[in-house]
Each structure stands twice: as structure tokens, then as C-alpha cells.
Amino acid sequence: MAELQPINFTRGVPANESFPIAELIDAATAAFQHHGVAMMQYGPALGFAPLREWIAQWQGVQPSQVLTGNGSLELIEFLCRMMIRPGDIVFTESPTYDRTITLLRRHHAHVVGVPLEPDGPNMTALETALRKQTPKFFYLIPDFQNPRLAETVHATHV
Numbered sequence: 001m002a003e004l005q006p007i008n009f010t011r012g013v014p015a016n017e018s019f020p021i022a023e024l025i026d027a028a029t030a031a032f033q034h035h036g037v038a039m040m041q042y043g044p045a046l047g048f049a050p051l052r053e054w055i056a057q058w059q060g061v062q063p064s065q066v067l068t069g070n071g072s073l074e075l076i077e078f079l080c081r082m083m084i085r086p087g088d089i090v091f092t093e094s095p096t097y098d099r100t101i102t103l104l105r106r107h108h109a110h111v112v113g114v115p116l117e118p119d120g121p122n123m124t125a126l127e128t129a130l131r132k133q134t135p136k137f138f139y140l141i142p143d144f145q146n147p148r149l150a151e152t153v154h155a156t157h158v
């Protein structure tokens with residue numbers, strides 16, 4: 001019988017065995033063969049053009065609407081710089097990822113939490129919040145949400 005592996009729910013760190021190392025080696029090799037110079041050279045700030053074009057086609061949007069970055073927190077920081085002015089309202093699920101709240105507060109956003117239920121945000125609370133105020137955006141964790149993580153914190157509720 002296979003040995004049972006405990007699942008660590010205390011931190012948002014991926015399981016080592018989930019990393020597709022061999023596939024990434026193949027993908028990196030193919031990418032370097034086709035785009036080696038572009039990958040090594042300085043490039044546009046919005047990201048590697050062929051990747052942005054591929055993502056745009058996949059998502060049915062224009063390449064100019066696609067921004068790539070090094071992880072989600074960098075992109076959330078870019079989004080805040082572009083969209084948030086002091087006092088702007090942003091909705092989040094509550095609880096949500098603490099570092100996103102930290103970034104939002106650093107940009108002096110007013111963070112409003114919509115209580116999270118087993119199937120997502122409470123729709124009645126969301127409607128109530130929308131009647132009171134219009135957020136700049138609503139930060140959601142659409143999959144793999146784990147409210148029991150030590151890193152999740154509650155925003156001020158509606």
C-alpha cells in the first residue's frame with residue numbers, strides 16, 4: 001500500500017512533488033532553441049511578445065491587454081500603481097491573502113471584505129456592499145482558495 005503523505009495546510013507553499021521539473025526542462029530547452037536571443041536580451045516592460053500573443057489568443061483578448069510578470073504579487077503591485085488612488089475602495093473576499101491586503105493598504109486603498117462561504121463570496125453581502133459603494137476592483141481567489149491558511153486574514157466586513 002502507498003505510504004500516506006501528510007498535507008501541510010499551515011503555509012501557502014506548494015508541495016515539492018507538484019513541481020513538473022522534467023516538463024519545465026523540456027519547455028525551457030524548446031524556448032531557448034526558438035527564442036534564445038530574445039529571452040536573454042532586454043525586452044519590453046509588458047513582457048515577452050510571443051508569450052503575450054499566445055495568452056491573448058487563448059483568452060480571446062488583444063495582446064496589448066496582456067501583461068506578464070514574475071508572480072502574482074508583482075502584477076498586483078502594478079495593478080495598484082495604475083488603478084488605486086488614496087481612499088479608493090477595493091473589495092476582497094474575507095478572509096483573503098494577507099500580502100494582497102498589505103499591498104492594497106500600502107497604496108492607501110480602503111479594503112472592504114465580503115464574507116467568504118464554502119462556494120465563494122456571500123452574494124447578499126456583495127449586493128449590499130455594491131449598493132453602498134463602487135469598488136475599483138474585486139480581488140478574488142477563484143480556485144485553490146484555502147481560508148484555513150495561516151496567511152489569510154479578514155478585511156473589514158461590509
Ligand SMILES: Cc1ncc(COP(=O)(O)O)c(C=O)c1O
Pocket residue numbers: 012013070071072073074097141151
Ligand atoms: C492566494 C495567494 N496569492 C498569491 C500568492 C503569491 O503568489 P506569487 O508567488 O505568484 O506572487 C500566494 C502565496 O502563498 C497566495 O497564497
